[in-house]
Amino acid sequence: MNVRRRNLSVAVLRGAVYAMGGFDEHRDHRTAERYDSKTNQWSWIAPMNTARSNACAALLNDKIYFAGGCDGYNVLDSVEVYHPDTNRWTFVAPMITGRANFSFVAFNACLYALGGHNTTSSELSTEKYDPTENKWTKIPSMDAYSSDLNAEVMNDKIFVIGGYYEANNFGVKCFNDKENRWYQLPNMNVFRCLLSICVIKNLPNASDYS
Incomplete structure (x- = not known):
């Protein structure tokens, strides 16, 4: 790089790998770069x-959403989105809770922020983002x-797997949005x-593993 x-954080969009943010022992980065496997080259994109x-x-929706984390001083609730056609980052609605070291997935046209911690608590709500309304809402806790x-x-x-849990980190849970509830696995x-x-x-034998 x-x-x-x-x-x-990394993401794959339109066949390219994007590397964003991070820390280099001196400072947190707002830079981002893209890897093209055809040319075997990294190139800069617009900074965050x-x-x-x-x-x-x-x-x-063919965009990269980048959320939360730390800026060297604070745990962030802000969220920005990268538009590959314009090479621009823009802010969307912030999360309800600032968080770092969490997990972030797209599911059924929404984004889900799961777990993490901030400077005041490691007992954070679970929330989802609806881009059509540009709004975050709480969903049931993972317990x-x-x-x-x-x-x-x-x-x-x-499926949420591992992590630093209250009691242990063997845990596996899954969320069924049709029932709006979590199950312990x-x-x-x-x-x-x-x-x-x-x-x-x-996989042709996927049922063997599920």
Whole structure:
């Protein structure tokens, strides 16, 4: 990359990898860059409005939404969106709660902010963003507070895995938006935080794993 980054966020949009924000032992970055696998090159895109590390990125409607994190002094509630056609970042409505080290996923045309912590609490509400109304609303709590967790969407549900929980970090939960409720799933065999998870689509034997 063009600069060193840790605690950054990444997203894949239109076949390119975007690396945004992060920290380099001296400062939080507001810069962002894009990797083109065809040319094997990183190139700068427009810088963000706010420097952020420990933030989260998610894709929705062919745009990158970048939310929360830290600016070196404060935990942020602000959210900005990158428009690839204009190479511009613009702010949208801030989250109800500032948060860092959380998980952020797109699900059924909305964005969900899950878990995390801020300077006053690690017991944060769960909330979702509707871009048609530019509004955040609270949804039912996960019933366990966590940071450094990860979430993915599979089989029309949100799965939240691992993280620093109140009691342990073996936990797995899933959210069913049709019922507007969370379900506790069997725990992992090993406790994990600061983990990464992914969904591999179109496996011919997917039912063996679900």
